[in-house]
Amino acid sequence: MPHPWWHAARQTGFMRLGVFLLAGRFPGQDDRDALSRACDAVVWAERAGFDDVWIAEHHFMSYGVCPSAITFAAHALGRTERITVGTAVSVLSTTHPVQLAEQVTMLDQISGGRLHLGVGRGGPWRDLEVFGTGLDRWENGFAESLDLLIECLSEPRVEGTGRFEFREVPMVPKPGARPRLTVACTSPGTIRIAADRDLPMLLGMDLDDHGKAAMVEAYERAGGRSAAHIGAVLAHVADSREHAEGELRAAMPGWLEAGLKGYVAVDDRPRKPHDPVGYTEHLIRISPVGTAEECLERLRGNTSGLGHYILMVDACGDPRITRRTVERIGYLMGVV
Template sequence: MRVGVFLVAAGFPGMAPGEVLRNTVEAVVAAERAGFADAWIAEHHFMSYGVCPSATTLAAVALGRTTRITVGTAVSVLSTWHPVALAEQAAILGHVSGGRFRLGVGRGGPWVDLEVFGTGLDRFESGFGESLDLLCAALGGDSVAADGTFFRFREVPFVPAVRMSPVVACTSAAGVRLAADRGLPMLLGMHVDDEEKAAMLDDYRASSPDSNVQGHVAAAVGHVADSTALAVREMKESLPRWLGPGLAGYRPVDDRPRPRRDIHKYVDKLCRIHPVGSPEHCVETIRATVERTGLRHLILLVEGGGDHARTLENIARLGSEVLPALAAV
């Protein structure tokens, strides 16, 4: 069983972005001290939901502050990056960290980011597979070239050469098939429950029956308190303060309708399906997820309390009161 932390660099009201970023690095340091296997940093642009616009940059800072823990991106938004440029950054981090970096990528959404960075809606809608293939080619060889719809360039050396495979965020059947066709592990979001995760894993195996890929990762909220009632109450008080204005910050690049999420119902769901509760409840919930899905790698969102001191306490308590009970899982 491998358990890490998931850090969105959440912009709770009243917190300056620079403060949040410094706190995020401190959380990675605390996670290493608490015994977590890895820490994954999210990337968002132009919004308070997450105030880190470059997960690779913040991962570099965190790697420089730690010695053991693996640091990854969950995720770098491939639709707004040139795949080779992102591969170069991943290669640097892989080399200088001694292999402690993992690259997670995702398609992202039809947000204004595509306009600002000039990558465009067409590449988001139909170019993710080509972008992913180019990324993998760069991360798997000594040279790279492209002759596709979105990327065309002559062969060039890839420096520094590295051998690295990305993890792919999957939120749809098409995404699952795309990852399975390439033999890449999936990153599953915290918005889906165990049954939905199990179904996605079944779809992956059906799409790639000969694949022996291991290493799928799933995100979940992780929040521990003296009692389950107290932990749930804390989440129901703090999460809406972040999620309400944060999720509203997603700005579509076109006029397509966007469904609105009921924040309070969403928080209720997160508390119900994830390890939010007493240490014993958290252990039981994680064990149940492993039994229902077969997943062996979870990353826990630990910032839900909305206060840096509470986040550090949460990390420490998860490390001392939950992780030891999972050692044999």
């Protein structure tokens, strides 16, 4: 029997739930395994009644083997009929804003408005060297990249200036209503950039409720008016909390140990990587882990102030376990 609070929340728009996919390659798997699991999870999420599904973008690492969130989104939109598909995120520091805008407008129009573009600054990683955009683009160019992207998603013709200087061109396909746009925020600088443009934030799963609430407060102090922020969170469902925690402790450290080594700086700046075991324990402690009832009650009782969560459901690398989490939460939501 679905919880009465869940029906009330859905009817009032209080709680929106999505699925967040990293497409991580776990020990003993190949990249095809990781991508297939993520693609199948999109279909499971739609069948289970989730509102949206999001895919991460990474380069040169096993932590996540999807190098193009917008390409994955195109595939996901083609396999589904109802669910919104988001990018979490398309990295602007290694992408030309005009090229990304062309792809976004095309997919938004083909899908009938089911695309939700999430963009982020990324990090000072070797991607900047490989793709030729450089460290300055990451350090100083995010706001400029974002403004050009917004213009290309909104205006029929654009002309580039500054670091993106080019003569006026028509945007084809011609933009209509601007697609939904969210900015991943991890620092005061990106919070201010999002707030200045009244764009909602996407907040990471490493932040607990207090950390997410602090980011929202900083956004509001900076003058931002959007309330449509999204919080990513690890979610894992099993027959009991003990069972769920045991599965995560058995699977996550091996994936994290190999995967997080893929974050290689483009310069010689010092970097202290996460301890895989400690990071696993941190995520277990702050996340909805246990039975489906326990997970949903924890989401319901969050103190972050957010009304939209995306659940990272593939933290064990086993498609049967990923599907179990998606379907049990979906069943309790009363939609499967």
